[in-house]
Amino acid sequence: MTYDIYREIILDHYKNPRNFGELENPDIKAKDSNPLCGDVIEIQMKVDAKGIVKDVRFNGQGCAISRASASMLTELVQGKTLDEVRAIGKKDVLDNLGNPDLGPARIKCALLALKVLKVGVYSYIGQAMEKDADLS
Amino acid sequence: MNVEEIRRQFPILRRTVHGKPLIYLDSGATSQKPQAVIDAICRYYSEYNANVHRGVYQISEEATAEYEGARKKTASFINAKEPAEIVFTRGTTEAINLVAYSWGRKNIAQGDKIILTVMEHHSNIIPWQLLAKEKKAELEYVDIDEEGKLKTDELDELIERGAKLLALTHVSNVLGTVNPVKEIVRKAHSNGITVLLDGAQSVPHMLVDIQDIGCDFLTASGHKMLAPTGSGFLYARKELLEEMPPFLGGGDMIREVHLRDAKWNDVPWKFEAGTMHIEGAIGLGVAVDFLQNLGMSNVRAHEEKITGYALEKLSEVKGVRIYGPPDVDSRGGVVAFTMDSAHPHDIASILDGEGIAIRAGHHCAMPLMERLNVPATARASFYLYNKEEEVDLLAGGLEKVRQVFA
Ligand SMILES: Cc1ncc(COP(=O)(O)O)c(C=O)c1O
Numbered sequence: 077m078t079y080d081i082y083r084e085i086i087l088d089h090y091k092n093p094r095n096f097g098e099l100e101n102p103d104i105k106a107k108d109s110n111p112l113c114g115d116v117i118e119i120q121m122k123v124d125a126k127g128i129v130k131d132v133r134f135n136g137q138g139c140a141i142s143r144a145s146a147s148m149l150t151e152l153v154q155g156k157t158l159d160e161v162r163a164i165g166k167k168d169v170l171d172n173l174g175n176p177d178l179g180p181a182r183i184k185c186a187l188l189a190l191k192v193l194k195v196g197v198y199s200y201i202g203q204a205m206e207k208d209a210d211l212s
Numbered sequence: 213m214n215v216e217e218i219r220r221q222f223p224i225l226r227r228t229v230h231g232k233p234l235i236y237l238d239s240g241a242t243s244q245k246p247q248a249v250i251d252a253i254c255r256y257y258s259e260y261n262a263n264v265h266r267g268v269y270q271i272s273e274e275a276t277a278e279y280e281g282a283r284k285k286t287a288s289f290i291n292a293k294e295p296a297e298i299v300f301t302r303g304t305t306e307a308i309n310l311v312a313y314s315w316g317r318k319n320i321a322q323g324d325k326i327i328l329t330v331m332e333h334h335s336n337i338i339p340w341q342l343l344a345k346e347k348k349a350e351l352e353y354v355d356i357d358e359e360g361k362l363k364t365d366e367l368d369e370l371i372e373r374g375a376k377l378l379a380l381t382h383v384s385n386v387l388g389t390v391n392p393v394k395e396i397v398r399k400a401h402s403n404g405i406t407v408l409l410d411g412a413q414s415v416p417h418m419l420v421d422i423q424d425i426g427c428d429f430l431t432a433s434g435h436k437m438l439a440p441t442g443s444g445f446l447y448a449r450k451e452l453l454e455e456m457p458p459f460l461g462g463g464d465m466i467r468e469v470h471l472r473d474a475k476w477n478d479v480p481w482k483f484e485a486g487t488m489h490i491e492g493a494i495g496l497g498v499a500v501d502f503l504q505n506l507g508m509s510n511v512r513a514h515e516e517k518i519t520g521y522a523l524e525k526l527s528e529v530k531g532v533r534i535y536g537p538p539d540v541d542s543r544g545g546v547v548a549f550t551m552d553s554a555h556p557h558d559i560a561s562i563l564d565g566e567g568i569a570i571r572a573g574h575h576c577a578m579p580l581m582e583r584l585n586v587p588a589t590a591r592a593s594f595y596l597y598n599k600e601e602e603v604d605l606l607a608g609g610l611e612k613v614r615q616v617f618a
Contacts, residue, residue, distance in 0.1 A: 113573045139557035182557075
């Protein structure tokens with residue numbers, strides 16, 4: 077069981093993470109950590125007026141699973157609308173990693189980036205709604 | 213010490229994990245239990261289960277005798293002057309919280325200083341942070357040097373400047389560093405500073421003679437020394453215990469209760485409110501017997517040998533970086549390490565596939581991780597049932613990690 081999680085694609089995303097780094101003036105920025113292991117992931121995004129993800133970056137420290145999962149997630153959200161991003165779920169992430177039954181300890185690593193992404197998107201949508209309410 | 217003979221007494225060591233024999237290298241987190249301890253728990257429930265200090269009937273008297281007998285054994289194990297100096301707790305964490313709440317709130321005032329070290333486990337940091345916030349007291353931290361040993365000149369300076377309390381670990385659960393506590397206690401006492409020693413990683417592994425060391429408080433966890441989880445103890449000098457106000461209030465800790473006030477029971481029962489973890493204490497007594505039969509100096513010698521072997525074997529694996537003192541006589545059976553290619557979590561996952569259990573993470577010592585400038589480390593820790601072949605398998609597992617992440 078444990079070996080198979082380190083498939084070629086995961087190791088590739090771990091060693092060569094996509095969209096790794098930071099953005100200038102991101103519209104969305106969120107960060108969280110896994111208290112069990114100290115892994116930290118931050119996700120930043122630029123969103124246009126239509127709510128489409130124009131650019132995305134992630135950074136932080138993490139194990140192969142959390143890093144590969146974050147890297148794959150950034151590829152997935154690029155060019156999507158925020159509604160589509162909101163619809164991304166646990167299953168999508170695990171399918172991406174190619175491993176539906178990571179143990180209970182490692183699943184937290186796999187889902188950290190998704191959690192950060194959701195927090196970022198929801199607080200962005202929340203702020204946008206507040207602004208709308210102010211204007212009306 | 214005959215390790216094979218010892219291993220036969222630990223039933224869990226017969227099991228397999230992912231089709232391979234279990235190699236348990238995480239005794240720093242919790243130790244495995246010998247059959248004698250497991251049997252003692254069964255015997256309590258099947259032969260004399262009753263509350264202690266309450267019944268006037270046979271089985272309650274038997275339970276009380278076993279419970280108090282365990283206190284006597286524990287006291288003699290650390291060479292306390294009398295059993296009344298041992299308060300049973302859930303473990304180290306509860307013992308330190310007891311001291312912070314009871315002794316601390318009575319003795320620490322605004323502006324007072326509490327000296328800690330950067331190598332402390334969270335359980336020897338957070339209770340003092342809570343107390344310091346409440347009392348507006350100050351926390352001071354002693355740093356470590358490149359080898360992971362306390363900077364003694366810094367400690368001496370803080371001691372000279374004065375403080376109310378020095379709370380430090382005897383053995384670091386990450387670096388393995390064995391602190392020179394006897395000397396430290398002597399200096400602290402000559403400056404009127406009370407000393408609490410966190411013995412979670414020393415009491416299970418080496419001879420800890422409380423009268424020789426001379427500290428005021430010592431804490432330990434039963435589950436790290438062959439006993440059940442939820443068992444452990446606080447040692448405190450009797451005069452201190454007598455002056456300290458109660459921690460938890462309830463049954464058994466009182467002498468007389470009236471509607472508006474009460475009189476406390478004698479020590480140590482003043483600090484044991486409610487129904488205690490009876491089979492835990494009894495199991496702790498049996499674990500202490502087990503350790504004393506082997507002899508703590510033999511246990512220590514065995515661990516020094518296996519730790520030395522592990523330091524050698526692991527440093528032969530390319531890309532491995534080991535933390536803590538290089539000399540085995542100033543370190544316990546704990547080897548924390550990182551690898552340049554793989555995160556500790558991934559190391560632990562791949563080793564798990566080989567049946568090898570190690571710890572990966574911050575080991576409840578986040579300030580130390582920050583000081584070492586790593587987010588986490590992997591850690592192998594040894595006990596009396598580990599053997600050199602297991603270290604070989606560990607080193608072999610790390611080679612596999614290297615291949616996967618090459
Ligand atoms: C040095 C040290 N102190 C305190 C503790 C806390 O012990 P417990 O969780 O048994 O209360 C541990 C256990 O991990 C430890 O290693």
